[in-house]
Amino acid sequence: MNKVNKYTRAKVDGKKIFCPSCNTQNLVYHFSWSAITCSSCKKMINKYDWLLDPKKLTLNKYFNEYKSTIMQKIHDAFNPKKDVVWDNEYKPNIKIKSTVKPDGNPTFNETFNHINKELNKLK
Numbered sequence: 001m002n003k004v005n006k007y008t009r010a011k012v013d014g015k016k017i018f019c020p021s022c023n024t025q026n027l028v029y030h031f032s033w034s035a036i037t038c039s040s041c042k043k044m045i046n047k048y049d050w051l052l053d054p055k056k057l058t059l060n061k062y063f064n065e066y067k068s069t070i071m072q073k074i075h076d077a078f079n080p081k082k083d084v085v086w087d088n089e090y091k092p093n094i095k096i097k098s099t100v101k102p103d104g105n106p107t108f109n110e111t112f113n114h115i116n117k118e119l120n121k122l123k
């Protein structure tokens with residue numbers, strides 16, 4: 001694993017370095033700093049901890065990262081922020097007069113034909 005060292009230099013078009021924490025590529029144009037913040041995970045990383053090549057993640061690590069993202073999304077869905085403005089309020093379509101409770105179990109075609117018939121009445 002090649003890390004940034006005191007001999008690392010940036011080219012005119014910058015140098016790609018990789019965050020040791022989240023593996024995200026960051027571009028720098030010089031190395032006259034002792035630590036910078038990762039553009040992705042916002043962690044402050046010391047200069048000599050930055051990687052010159054991305055970490056090669058094993059399938060298991062990819063899976064764990066994927067899983068933690070999913071778990072976070074599920075957690076967020078069940079724990080919404082207090083100031084969320086819900087925009088999925090039910091607004092009935094005024095064109096719908098009533099709904100029909102079918103007797104029996106209509107096939108897909110029967111349902112389609114019925115919807116088509118009701119639609120033609122509206123035209």
Ligand SMILES: [Zn+2]
Binds near residue numbers: 019023038039040042
């Ligand atoms: Zn990072």
